Amino acid sequence: AQSVTQLDSHVSVSEGTPVLLRCNYSSSYSPSLFWYVQHPNKGLQLLLKYTSAATLVKGINGFEAEFKKSETSFHLTKPSAHMSDAAEYFCVVSDLSNDYKLSFGAGTTVTVRA
Amino acid sequence: GAVVSQHPSWVICKSGTSVKIECRSLDFQATTMFWYRQFPKQSLMLMATSNEGSKATYEQGVEKDKFLINHASLTLSTLTVTSAHPEDSSFYICSASRGPANTGELFFGEGSRLTVL
Numbered sequence: 001a002q003s004v005t006q007l008d009s010h011v012s013v014s015e016g017t018p019v020l021l022r023c024n025y026s027s028s029y030s031p032s033l034f035w036y037v038q039h040p041n042k043g044l045q046l047l048l049k050y051t052s053a054a055t056l057v058k059g060i061n062g063f064e065a066e067f068k069k070s071e072t073s074f075h076l077t078k079p080s081a082h083m084s085d086a087a088e089y090f091c092v093v094s095d096l097s098n099d100y101k102l103s104f105g106a107g108t109t110v111t112v113r114a
Numbered sequence: 115g116a117v118v119s120q121h122p123s124w125v126i127c128k129s130g131t132s133v134k135i136e137c138r139s140l141d142f143q144a145t146t147m148f149w150y151r152q153f154p155k156q157s158l159m160l161m162a163t164s165n166e167g168s169k170a171t172y173e174q175g176v177e178k179d180k181f182l183i184n185h186a187s188l189t190l191s192t193l194t195v196t197s198a199h200p201e202d203s204s205f206y207i208c209s210a211s212r213g214p215a216n217t218g219e220l221f222f223g224e225g226s227r228l229t230v231l
Contacts, residue, residue, distance in 0.1 A: 045222070101160060
């Protein structure tokens with residue numbers, strides 16, 4: 001079965017500084033990995049996804065993530081945080097073992113200081 | 115494109131009543147829709163997978179008689195919380211699949227917050 005561990009429950013950064021959200025995954029098959037963002041009382045928006053193509057994935061709003069099989073990681077980064085980046089971020093994995101259903105990490109809350 | 119709409123966004127009901135939440139794919143056909151439940155400050159928990167024209171597949175621990183799911187068409191799935199009680203209060207989110215499951219073509223609704231008094 002697949003699973004995801006988000007290593008930080010809360011990340012606080014200053015506006016204009018880099019953001020790093022850490023995610024480790026477990027999968028017995030070739031996984032698909034995603035990062036979603038959720039603003040308060042809203043649904044989820046896909047930031048980016050990895051599905052066995054390029055290991056460095058660029059997403060929307062300046063975010064990118066790198067798939068590292070040797071480290072079983074899929075960390076999300078952004079070089080310069082904006083106030084609008086304050087939200088909840090979920091790392092998600094899916095693979096064949098669970099009919100490609102999505103398994104969500106516990107989430108990381110990002111706050112951005114002015 | 116690829117918009118999923120949920121209705122209502124907010125609903126308050128009395129204990130013992132039933133509440134229906136709709137999930138619509140507005141500009142694409144969704145053969146599969148998923149229903150999730152999210153408690154405050156927690157992640158999403160998959161409740162069930164809804165396939166058009168067939169019975170929903172429920173995850174372990176989810177009461178199918180409590181949470182009735184109907185996927186009557188390729189653009190509409192409904193979740194009915196029957197005889198709701200305060201412990202059913204939660205944020206319910208649906209998602210719709212536009213393509214094969216392993217491509218990640220999943221689009222999420224904005225969620226429906228249910229409060230049971």
